[in-house]
Every structure is written in structure tokens, then in C-alpha cells.
Amino acid sequence: MPCGGAMGHHDSSCPTPIFHNLRRLPRPTAPRILHEMRSLEGKVFASHEVFHFDEKVLKQRNMEVIVGLSDRAGCSTVVAYAVVVKWNHRLLLHKICVSPAARGHGIGSLLVQKVIEDSKCWSCRAIELWVDEANHIARGLYSKYGFVVQDTVNDYYSPGRNGLKMVQMLQS
């Protein structure tokens, strides 16, 4: 989709990414993409929340990594990703991330829509996630796509940082 397309958020400084399942990308590209994801992950999340993107994620059959690649200067760059875990016909949306420079242009929305779309192919009946109560941006994004708060657990992340469990039931 060209910039300035259906989402209405996009501009020429932020090309719309194409989303791929990491496992389906050509195998030789995986190390570079994993390296970029590790680098982004280290910049965005606190050290105790960092997910270790290494080649083992390609072998974990219950885990899927969706990566959004944008073409910049002829090179595909990671601008967003999501990590999901499948269990018992449910999908745990473990984490989503959009590169700081690309935020506010609808990419997080496209990523959540992609996760919802893919969850149907994986025969999931519900998508669950945990989000920091204070993360109003992520909460706004999840609410926009139909996630509702099912539970609150005090001190879930650390003392004083409560966690919300948000759930979306999918049509069977």
C-alpha cells in the first residue's frame, strides 16, 4: 500500500511496512533481521523485559514472530514486530513493538490487525495479553481492536506496576 493510504496516518517519512512471519522469510536473511530486532528490543524495553531474539525462536513451533519490514534506501529495515505464543487454542500476544521513529503512523494498528488475522489461521479461540496499567498508548491500541480488560493483578510487573489482562474472544 502506498504512503498516505487507507489508514490515513501514513506519510512519506514512514513507508508502510510489509508484515512477514519470520519463519517464512528466506533463511539467509534471518540473522540480519534477528540482529535488528535485538537492537530495537534493547532500545525499547528495560533489561529485565528484553526478549532474546536468537535463531532458537525459529525452531519453537508454538511461537510465531511477525516482523514488519520497510524499504528504506533500497534496504529492508525492521520497523515493527510482534511475538505470539500459541497454547490450548489461545494466543498469548507476548509483545509488540514499533520502532520509536515510526510510531504514531498507524503501524502498531496494522500489526495488531495482522496478529488478529493470523490467529484465525492458527485455530485460536481467543487472544490474551498482559499490559502495564500505566501504558496508556498500548492500552488504547488494544482497546481499539476489541480487547477488553478481564483482570487486574497488582504488582504484576514490579512493586507498584500493576498488570492488566486483556482478552479478545474470536468468532469460531
Ligand SMILES: CC(C)(COP(=O)(O)OP(=O)(O)OC[C@H]1O[C@@H](n2cnc3c(N)ncnc32)[C@H](O)[C@@H]1OP(=O)(O)O)[C@@H](O)C(=O)NCCC(=O)NCCS
Ligand atoms: C504501543 C505501540 C506498539 C503503538 O504503535 P504505533 O505505531 O505508535 O501505534 P498507532 O500509530 O497504530 O496508534 C494506535 C493507537 O495507539 C494509541 N496511541 C498511539 N500513539 C499514542 C499517543 N501518543 N498517545 C495516546 N495514544 C496513542 C491510540 O489509541 C492509537 O489509535 P488512534 O490513532 O486511532 O487514536 C508503540 O508505541 C510501541 O512500540 N511502544 C513501546 C512498546 C510497548 O509499549 N509495547 C506494548 C507492550 S509489550
